[in-house]
Amino acid sequence: METTRLEPFIIDTFKELHSCPELSYEEFGTTAKIKSILQKENIEVLDLPLKTGLVAKIGNEESPVVALRADIDALPIDEETNLPYASKTPGKMHACGHDFHTAALLGAALSLKSTEDKLKGGVLLVFQPAEEDAGGALKIVGTNALKDAKVIYGLHTSPLYPVGTLGISPGPVMAAVDRFTVTFVGKGCHAAHPDEGADVIPLVSEFVLALQTIVSRNSNPFAANLVSVTKVSAGNTWNVLPETAEIEGTVRTLTIEDRKMIKSRFYALAEGLAAAFGAKVKIDWWDGPPPTINDVLWTNFVEHIAEKEGFIVEAATPSLGGEDFSEYQAKIPGVYIKVGTGETYPHHTSKFVADPAALLPAANLLAHLARETLRGIK
Ligand SMILES: [Zn+2]
Ligand SMILES: [Zn+2]
Secondary structure (H helix, E strand, O other): OOHHHHHHHHHHHHHHHHHOOOOOOOOHHHHHHHHHHHHHOOOEEOOOOOOOOEEEEEEOOOOOEEEEEEEOOOEOOOOOOOOOOOOOOOOOEOOOOHHHHHHHHHHHHHHHHHOHHHOOOEEEEEEEOOOOOOOHHHHHHHOOOOOOEEEEEEEEEEOOOOOOEEEOOOEEEEEEEEEEEEEEEOEOEEOOOHHHOEOHHHHHHHHHHHHHHHHHHHOOOOOOOEEEEEEEEEOOOOOEEOOEEEEEEEEEEOOHHHHHHHHHHHHHHHHHHHHHOOOEEEEEEEEOOOOEEEOHHHHHHHHHHHHHOOOEEEOOOOOOOEOOOHHHHOOOOEEEEEEEOOOOOOOOOOOOOOOHHHHHHHHHHHHHHHHHHHHHOO
16 A cells, blocks of 8 residues: 555544444454455465454564554443544443554554565564453464564553653553452341351451551552452341352552462451451452563663654553553563553543544554564564
8 A cells, every 4th residue: 555545544444443343352343344454455364263353464484573463342331522433332432542553553564565575574463352351362372373473562542642652661561450259258147146146247347458458568668559349248238247248359460479479468368357257258369461561672672663753752650450462471572552642531431532643653653663673683
């Protein structure tokens, strides 16, 4: 595709994707659209056992290989942006900018394809399903399609920066995400005879407060760790002490060591307090994605290329949000880059918008990173 047609193509694609959001693992229309664009440009789509999402390849077979990743899924939110290209599906919205990532990667693909004979290796284009459901990256990793990749880059929209600014930092930039449910089982009884039961209400109250001592007493005071209890439920009337109490919540950490420490303290407090109150405890724990940790050397490289492309580069403030880009970084060095898409409402809200003016620079950055990385590694 000619360079002059690239920007209108990316913007139109972005708007189309924005108007047709699909939730995690339901991205059938989105995948079909990506595939048809790639195939029209004679870009090879790999034959992989993926229901949604895909991986495509540009360049020659010989090493090295670099990977570029975009996530493609939307969120269960009713859009309230009043954009002319707003979601046509009530209750679904691209409120995290994954439509932007997809359109930018398609733009990069077309740009790379037009200079394919000059590429010094292969570029894998990863259109990943289900980032919001935190399982999509593992599906891609499970296909083994990235086994030869030496480095991976991923962009994310950021409403914290204006168009033309990037947020990049070496080291941890997004948190490990763990989720828990804890059920205490005591002995229910008449509210007037607590001595005949094992009351779970003071137990769960102590536990919620004790959890906060993990961050305040067991963590390095300079570490950014978090334990949030987001749901507490017990009992259903005023004169009966309930048999069970349940809480749910999430743990966020920026290092593997803190992640292990918090889990171990969490179990010790739950089991110790349950025993002290004469109750039993059942803990369900889900390990989400690990922390997103940017490779130091490749981060320096990205900063250098981004500045050459005319971006203002700022140090990204780490976030305790999660991002399954980390599943790739667990296998290969990678850099997660926050792209300014205009200062606006936060991600995951009904008024989030990404400025289309940021699309072409983002696509050019991805293409340039792929070309220069291949030139740099042998
Ligand atoms: Zn999101
Ligand atoms: Zn996102």
